[in-house]
Amino acid sequence: xxxxxVVMEQRAGVLNRMSLEALAAGQQLAAKVGGGCVAxxxxxxxxxxxxxxxxxxxxxxALLKDYTSDGYVDxxxxxxxxxxxxxxxxxxxxxxxDFAPALATRFMQVLISDATAIHDGPVFVRQLLQGKLNADYxxxxxxxxxxxxxxxxxxxxxxxxxxxxxxxxxxELNAGMIRNKPGEPFRESAQTxxxxxxxxxxxxxxxxxxxxxxxxxxxxxxxxxxxxAASRPICDNGWLPxxxxxxxxxxxxxxxxxxxxxxxxxxxxxxxxxxxxxVIAINKDENAPIFEVADYGVVGDLFEIVPALTKAVLAxxx
Amino acid sequence: MKILxxxxxxxxxxxxxxxxxxxxxxxxxxxxxxxxxxxxxxxEEALQLKEKxxxxxxxxxxxxxxxxxxxxxxxxKGADRAIHIEADDLGxxxxxxxxxxxxxAMKGEAADLILTGLQSDDLGLGQTGVVLAELLGIPHATxxxxxxxxxxxxxxxxxxxxxxxxxxxxxxxxxxxxxSGGNKLRYATLMGIKKAKTKxxxxxxxxxxxxxxxxxxxVYLPEKQKKTEMLTGTPAEIATxxxxxxxxxVRVL
Numbered sequence: 012x013x014x015x016x017v018v019m020e021q022r023a024g025v026l027n028r029m030s031l032e033a034l035a036a037g038q039q040l041a042a043k044v045g046g047g048c049v050a051x052x053x054x055x056x057x058x059x060x061x062x063x064x065x066x067x068x069x070x071x072x073a074l075l076k077d078y079t080s081d082g083y084v085d086x087x088x089x090x091x092x093x094x095x096x097x098x099x100x101x102x103x104x105x106x107x108x109d110f111a112p113a114l115a116t117r118f119m120q121v122l123i124s125d126a127t128a129i130h131d132g133p134v135f136v137r138q139l140l141q142g143k144l145n146a147d148y149x150x151x152x153x154x155x156x157x158x159x160x161x162x163x164x165x166x167x168x169x170x171x172x173x174x175x176x177x178x179x180x181x182x183e184l185n186a187g188m189i190r191n192k193p194g195e196p197f198r199e200s201a202q203t204x205x206x207x208x209x210x211x212x213x214x215x216x217x218x219x220x221x222x223x224x225x226x227x228x229x230x231x232x233x234x235x236x237x238x239x240a241a242s243r244p245i246c247d248n249g250w251l252p253x254x255x256x257x258x259x260x261x262x263x264x265x266x267x268x269x270x271x272x273x274x275x276x277x278x279x280x281x282x283x284x285x286x287x288x289x290v291i292a293i294n295k296d297e298n299a300p301i302f303e304v305a306d307y308g309v310v311g312d313l314f315e316i317v318p319a320l321t322k323a324v325l326a327x328x329x
Numbered sequence: 330m331k332i333l334x335x336x337x338x339x340x341x342x343x344x345x346x347x348x349x350x351x352x353x354x355x356x357x358x359x360x361x362x363x364x365x366x367x368x369x370x371x372x373e374e375a376l377q378l379k380e381k382x383x384x385x386x387x388x389x390x391x392x393x394x395x396x397x398x399x400x401x402x403x404x405x406k407g408a409d410r411a412i413h414i415e416a417d418d419l420g421x422x423x424x425x426x427x428x429x430x431x432x433x434a435m436k437g438e439a440a441d442l443i444l445t446g447l448q449s450d451d452l453g454l455g456q457t458g459v460v461l462a463e464l465l466g467i468p469h470a471t472x473x474x475x476x477x478x479x480x481x482x483x484x485x486x487x488x489x490x491x492x493x494x495x496x497x498x499x500x501x502x503x504x505x506x507x508x509s510g511g512n513k514l515r516y517a518t519l520m521g522i523k524k525a526k527t528k529x530x531x532x533x534x535x536x537x538x539x540x541x542x543x544x545x546x547x548v549y550l551p552e553k554q555k556k557t558e559m560l561t562g563t564p565a566e567i568a569t570x571x572x573x574x575x576x577x578x579v580r581v582l
Contacts, residue, residue, distance in 0.1 A: 116464065121423045121460075191498070291574070
């Protein structure tokens with residue numbers, strides 16, 4: 012057992028950004044632990060190009076055309092047994108969350124999920140309590156160590172070098188052991204709001220307390236000529252439409268200004284907005300993780316500060 | 330349909346968190362606890378499925394004595410009975426150890442469906458459900474928004490990234506991890522609270538913790554990724570400073 016295997020994700024023949032970040036994490040880890048870095052891509056039919064690794068396993072089978080946990084777990088269990096890596100890395104996508112814990116269980120190991128950094132040891136850092144604390148995790152089992160990495164935590168390398176040699180790996184699968192029947196992915200309604208293009212976003216979270224209070228934030232957004240956005244709980248409650256949600260289950264944004272009102276900054280939200288050029292956060296809790304990514308922070312009562320800010324913005328514009 | 334709901338008790342969301350003296354976990358003195366929010370949605374889904382299709386809802390929670398308050402609340406909301414897996418050493422067990430404890434307590438129940446939240450608000454590993462399904466040898470689906478009983482099993486609506494969804498058909502017995510926001514949560518009624526007192530809570534003792542595959546070595550406050558300039562003063566003074574920043578630093582005014 013040695014080296015690092017990075018399991019990457021593709022859609023329609025294109026590797027997603029998070030997979031490239033996971034590959035960067037894999038290269039970083041391989042530099043620490045030695046043994047080299049190889050990649051694997053599950054697909055119906057290969058031909059994907061991956062650079063910066065020694066080898067790419069194209070895991071191919073007709074039964075892997077549509078994603079199922081059963082198919083992926085069985086196929087990757089066979090691959091891990093063949094490659095015998097010390098570490099198996101994944102991007103922390105919704106798909107990985109669905110199958111990787113079961114894959115680790117096949118080896119009686121536990122996935123270290125959503126890691127944000129890798130230190131010497133190796134020690135894997137992940138966040139606890141909605142980002143309020145960090146924690147160092149270590150593998151203590153003797154099987155391969157399974158780790159998924161958080162979006163945006165590792166920089167995907169643009170110049171990766173030459174394309175790696177591809178080796179086709181055909182797992183033994185039979186249709187009988189795939190228990191779930193997945194349907195075609197769909198969208199609820201055509202997305203009418205594209206927040207990714209908005210230069211200024213005012214975003215509201217749990218701290219607003221009640222639906223009727225949202226108007227004070229909307230007034231600020233109007234004064235700034237900004238798009239309104241929200242963290243998940245606001246959309247869950249139906250106070251703003253789902254299409255205005257920023258975060259891992261909503262949109263990813265990178266405006267010039269992201270003004271977060273009453274948002275504590277849970278990881279799932281931060282991954283959707285940490286690319287913003289400037290972040291202003293208003294929150295009553297000085298320990299709220301949103302302040303870790305904010306350029307300007309205000310600890311205080313949003314019900315006093317937001318109306319005062321709206322007034323000052325309107326005055327400045329007139 | 331017999332439904333088991335695995336719930337976890339976690340610190341309240343706005344609890345003041347302090348790192349414990351040994352640096353390995355948080356200081357639990359004076360913390361107030363509540364049901365893990367995604368698990369509250371799992372319970373709600375179970376109660377609604379029972380209302381539509383009949384059957385029984387059993388809540389299961391592992392932890393020290395204090396978790397019985399969370400179980401009682403679930404009973405007050407409408408669960409039929411509760412199983413308390415008594416264990417004071419959750420910190421000594423990893424996900425596999427916790428899932429094994431739940432699997433041991435659930436095996437004899439022969440449930441049609443097991444529900445749990447997609448992740449916990451404290452550890453946030455998001456895998457107990459999937460590992461539990463693997464240990465029990467039943468199919469699973471994660472991040473579920475809707476559940477529908479069909480003739481052959483279930484039809485569930487799974488959330489994917491970026492506003493995409495997918496329906497999945499699956500046989501029973503099965504395990505689902507439930508996403509927040511699919512339903513509106515109910516409150517316990519006075520009648521419910523009264524009734525809960527007559528409902529059964531079985532206590533089972535957890536087997537001794539085994540070796541861990543991963544260990545949490547240390548917890549600590551995160552380092553700031555950015556240098557945050559904190560603005561202070563009266564609301565009007567703060568607003569003036571913010572407008573300055575918007576004009577001259579951020580340049581959006």
